[in-house]
Amino acid sequence: MSDVVEPALLEVSGLNAWYGAAHILFDVALQVRRGEVISLMGRNGAGKSTTLKAIMGLLARRDGQIRFMGRDIAAKEPFQVARMGLGFVPEDRRIFPDLTVTENLETGRQQLRHWPDGSPALNWTPDALYELFPNLGRMQGRRGGQMSGGEQQMLTIARTLMGNPFLVLLDEPSEGVAPVIVEQMAHMILSLKARGASILLSEQNFHFAQLVSDRAYVLEKGQIMYEGSMRELAENDDIQRNYLGV
Amino acid sequence: MDLYALLAQLLNGLAEASALFLVAAGLSLIFGVSRIVNFAHGSFFMLGMYVAHSLIERLGGGSWRVMGFWGALLLAALVVGLLGALVEMLLLRRIYKAPELFQLLATFALVLVFNDAALWIWGPEDLLGRRAPGLAGAVQLFGRAYPSYNLVLIVVGPAILGLLWVLLTRTRWGVMVRAATHDREMLGALGVNQAWLFTGVFALGCMLAGLGGALQLPREPASLGRDLTTIGDAFVIVVVGGMGSIPGAYLAALLIAEVKSICIGLGTVQLASITISFSKLTLVVEFLIMAVVLVVRPWGLLGRPQATNRHAAPVEAPLRRGSGRYAVAITVSLLAMAALPLLNQSLPYAAVLGQDVLVAILFVVSLHFMMGPGGMHSFGHAAYYGLGAYGAAILVKAAGLPMPLATLAAPLLAGLGAMLFGWFCVRLSGVYLAMLTLAFSQIVWSVVFQWDAVTGGSNGMIGIWPDEWLSGTRYYYLTLVIVALSAYVLRRFLFAPFGYALRAGRDSPLRADAIGIDVKRVQWLAFVIAGVFGGLAGTIYVFSKGSVSPDVISVGKSVDGLVMVLLGGIQALTGPIIGAAVFGVLQDSVMRATDYWRALFGGIILFLVLAFPQGLAGISLQIRSWWQHPRMAMTAERQEKLT
Ligand SMILES: Nc1ncnc2c1ncn2[C@@H]1O[C@H](COP(=O)(O)OP(=O)(O)O)[C@@H](O)[C@H]1O
Ligand SMILES: [Mg+2]
Numbered sequence: 046m047s048d049v050v051e052p053a054l055l056e057v058s059g060l061n062a063w064y065g066a067a068h069i070l071f072d073v074a075l076q077v078r079r080g081e082v083i084s085l086m087g088r089n090g091a092g093k094s095t096t097l098k099a100i101m102g103l104l105a106r107r108d109g110q111i112r113f114m115g116r117d118i119a120a121k122e123p124f125q126v127a128r129m130g131l132g133f134v135p136e137d138r139r140i141f142p143d144l145t146v147t148e149n150l151e152t153g154r155q156q157l158r159h160w161p162d163g164s165p166a167l168n169w170t171p172d173a174l175y176e177l178f179p180n181l182g183r184m185q186g187r188r189g190g191q192m193s194g195g196e197q198q199m200l201t202i203a204r205t206l207m208g209n210p211f212l213v214l215l216d217e218p219s220e221g222v223a224p225v226i227v228e229q230m231a232h233m234i235l236s237l238k239a240r241g242a243s244i245l246l247s248e249q250n251f252h253f254a255q256l257v258s259d260r261a262y263v264l265e266k267g268q269i270m271y272e273g274s275m276r277e278l279a280e281n282d283d284i285q286r287n288y289l290g291v
Numbered sequence: 292m293d294l295y296a297l298l299a300q301l302l303n304g305l306a307e308a309s310a311l312f313l314v315a316a317g318l319s320l321i322f323g324v325s326r327i328v329n330f331a332h333g334s335f336f337m338l339g340m341y342v343a344h345s346l347i348e349r350l351g352g353g354s355w356r357v358m359g360f361w362g363a364l365l366l367a368a369l370v371v372g373l374l375g376a377l378v379e380m381l382l383l384r385r386i387y388k389a390p391e392l393f394q395l396l397a398t399f400a401l402v403l404v405f406n407d408a409a410l411w412i413w414g415p416e417d418l419l420g421r422r423a424p425g426l427a428g429a430v431q432l433f434g435r436a437y438p439s440y441n442l443v444l445i446v447v448g449p450a451i452l453g454l455l456w457v458l459l460t461r462t463r464w465g466v467m468v469r470a471a472t473h474d475r476e477m478l479g480a481l482g483v484n485q486a487w488l489f490t491g492v493f494a495l496g497c498m499l500a501g502l503g504g505a506l507q508l509p510r511e512p513a514s515l516g517r518d519l520t521t522i523g524d525a526f527v528i529v530v531v532g533g534m535g536s537i538p539g540a541y542l543a544a545l546l547i548a549e550v551k552s553i554c555i556g557l558g559t560v561q562l563a564s565i566t567i568s569f570s571k572l573t574l575v576v577e578f579l580i581m582a583v584v585l586v587v588r589p590w591g592l593l594g595r596p597q598a599t600n601r602h603a604a605p606v607e608a609p610l611r612r613g614s615g616r617y618a619v620a621i622t623v624s625l626l627a628m629a630a631l632p633l634l635n636q637s638l639p640y641a642a643v644l645g646q647d648v649l650v651a652i653l654f655v656v657s658l659h660f661m662m663g664p665g666g667m668h669s670f671g672h673a674a675y676y677g678l679g680a681y682g683a684a685i686l687v688k689a690a691g692l693p694m695p696l697a698t699l700a701a702p703l704l705a706g707l708g709a710m711l712f713g714w715f716c717v718r719l720s721g722v723y724l725a726m727l728t729l730a731f732s733q734i735v736w737s738v739v740f741q742w743d744a745v746t747g748g749s750n751g752m753i754g755i756w757p758d759e760w761l762s763g764t765r766y767y768y769l770t771l772v773i774v775a776l777s778a779y780v781l782r783r784f785l786f787a788p789f790g791y792a793l794r795a796g797r798d799s800p801l802r803a804d805a806i807g808i809d810v811k812r813v814q815w816l817a818f819v820i821a822g823v824f825g826g827l828a829g830t831i832y833v834f835s836k837g838s839v840s841p842d843v844i845s846v847g848k849s850v851d852g853l854v855m856v857l858l859g860g861i862q863a864l865t866g867p868i869i870g871a872a873v874f875g876v877l878q879d880s881v882m883r884a885t886d887y888w889r890a891l892f893g894g895i896i897l898f899l900v901l902a903f904p905q906g907l908a909g910i911s912l913q914i915r916s917w918w919q920h921p922r923m924a925m926t927a928e929r930q931e932k933l934t
Contacts, residue, residue, distance in 0.1 A: 106695055149470075152467060204481065208482055
């Protein structure tokens with residue numbers, strides 16, 4: 046790695062989280078560097094979504110160190126975290142059903158950001174997003190509630206990109222959508238990556254993850270069981286069998 | 292009624308609808324975004340009237356009087372909006388995560404505070420406002436004189452509707468408001484600071500209410516009673532139109548105002564041999580409409596099923612069985628209550644207050660039965676109290692039943708009423724259920740109020756005393772025994788399989804259904820039981836006072852019950868008892884201490900809500916947890932803030 050001098054974009058350590066009295070995450074630690082696409086893998090219920098929500102500040106109870114671009118965000122409200130340039134795409138999409146596609150995008154809009162070195166972050170406009178997601182471009186006036194699952198999935202990603210985030214937390218983009226859409230998602234992520242976007246992806250679909258990501262963390266029962274490059278994970282049958290059910 | 296008269300009435304309805312719409316639109320907007328049912332919304336309307344009055348007195352004279360007049364109206368709306376923003380920032384922000392009903396309690400306390408503030412600033416007399424310059428007269432319409440100012444009102448409603456539409460659909464802020472109505476947590480995760488959105492919406496809603504009040508001033512005097520009458524109308528309209536729907540609010544305002552106008556126009560009509568007084572029907576017609584709409588379209592005319600509230604209050608903790616110490620506390624309290632009449636020499640008033648508190652306890656325990664374990668929030672529990680009270684009075688007076696028999700029969704009558712109303716109510720949930728209970732209690736109220744021949748109408752009934760052998764101190768002890776037994780029986784219900792089923796249905800209707808519990812049936816039964824014991828409270832009440840008036844069925848009575856339940860804390864079984872006792876004593880002592888008892892009382896409620904979001908019964912728990920785990924309590928608090 047050449048960029049050791051630059052601090053990691055996102056640095057999580059000792060992250061614990063609870064739902065009510067149920068302790069879900071145990072000392073989760075992970076890092077994402079600028080330009081990386083990282084997969085957070087694990088079976089259903091392993092704690093992937095909980096990890097992403099905990100980072101965003103969406104849980105009632107969490108504990109641990111979370112640093113984003115060198116700043117401590119562990120005590121910040123979700124809207125503050127989002128305004129610092131951390132985008133979040135929830136797994137259940139949470140489209141605003143009464144709002145049109147254009148209006149849904151509007152809810153995510155934030156101003157252009159610059160990296161600490163002065164270079165501009167990706168700057169998204171509705172038109173640029175309609176180019177990235179041609180389907181959305183064809184239904185700009187349609188209400189979110191009247192779209193298919195795959196279309197909603199694209200819209201929820203586009204909506205988060207409108208915030209011009211430095212890093213996107215993307216929760217299971219391939220879940221519950223048709224295979225053609227999964228393919229489009231993969232292309233979309235690769236194209237984002239080619240433009241320099243950084244993504245922390247939660248994913249159960251091994252092939253999908255293998256296609257798009259550089260490194261992976263594997264979660265099981267709220268604990269990180271493995272971390273390493275995607276290539277090593279692809280060759281590690283034990284981990285795949287024990288924690289990913291491949 | 293000829294055609295022209297009908298047209299004139301319809302025009303009146305249009306003017307009336309505008310005023311109603313302004314208040315309801317604000318209420319609906321606020322509810323949609325913040326999920327707060329703002330009980331104080333009528334108070335903002337009332338303040339709009341008063342502030343407009345003061346401003347017009349200052350600005351509405353001289354050569355600039357036209358501009359001064361209209362400027363004063365707008366300024367009044369702005370002042371009220373600003374006050375709303377302050378309320379949101381200083382009070383509501385602290386309680387968004389408290390249970391829904393606590394927010395209601397806080398806004399109810401505001402009603403009391405604002406009412407006394409208005410009394411203090413503007414005095415008790417009604418204040419007649421100036422007529423609008425140039426519009427004080429009438430125009431000729433359909434061969435009749437029609438107030439020209441009404442024409443302005445007719446235009447204002449649709450104009451505001453249009454402006455709101457533009458604001459909500461054509462501006463970024465409006466898009467955010469609509470998004471927040473659906474999922475405010477997601478909006479936060481997209482970088483939107485909800486706090487300011489909420490402040491803005493609350494201020495806008497209050498401004499609309501203030502404008503409604505200001506515009507009404509040339510038509511009717513500003514008066515202190517206008518807060519509660521307004522909030523009643525506004526609730527009905529918002530529920531009929533669909534909570535959160537602005538066009539729905541206009542539609543409902545129009546529907547209700549027109550039906551009322553037509554009723555007034557029809558007056559008294561002779562149909563075959565029956566005389567129907569339509570003008571008297573105006574008292575209840577809006578509640579009839581609401582009941583019908585809620586039964587046929589539970590989400591209102593243009594509303595949609597409520598989105599699941601992602602910020603819902605935490606699941607209620609399981610009920611705990613009392614410990615040994617708990618039994619000791621109960622015994623001591625019972626003994627203390629039993630000893631009250633012995634103080635007759637030194638404190639003759641103590642037993643009277645004790646009697647009232649006992650009745651209140653029974654009333655509130657029965658209300659808590661359906662609200663707490665049943666999860667059904669009633670805004671109209673006074674209906675059953677009133678059925679019990681009037682039932683007993685009528686059985687004794689008109690049917691000549693002996694008092695003990697009437698005491699047994701009247702609660703059953705209340706139970707029958709609960710059976711009928713409950714059948715409809717359990718089909719709904721949340722605020723809608725609460726509103727339907729309110730509608731039914733208003734219907735009962737208006738029947739009692741108007742059925743002079745049987746109920747004595749507004750005068751009520753007098754001379755309903757217990758039998759000789761049960762009078763005086765004996766009646767007090769009878770009350771004590773009945774109340775204690777009733778509380779015991781209701782408690783037993785909760786720890787029987789029926790009680791488990793009831794709580795299962797409250798916590799997870801779907802899962803309860805899946806394990807074979809007929810949730811609706813269980814809730815219906817709970818509704819009836821609560822009705823019977825509420826009726827019993829009314830029955831005991833009527834024999835203790837010897838008289839009864841329609842006030843026992845008023846909204847105020849239901850709200851008192853609600854406040855007592857919430858004060859005591861909805862999660863504890865002792866809550867309603869503590870709440871009723873504290874409320875009774877507090878109200879009594881505060882009322883005698885100052886003319887501004889409402890403000891003081893409201894202030895106390897606000898303090899309690901902010902300091903003890905779990906209710907009074909939660910105090911001991913809270914203090915114990917601080918004592919035992921000071922560190923844990925602190926982290927818990929910190930985590931609260933993170934939510
Ligand atoms: N809202 C919730 N309330 C209580 N428990 C939850 C909630 N959401 C998830 N859980 C539990 O937390 C654990 C982790 O869930 P989650 O993070 O959603 O897993 P994943 O995203 O890896 O499928 C699971 O055991 C799940 O049952
Ligand atoms: Mg998940």
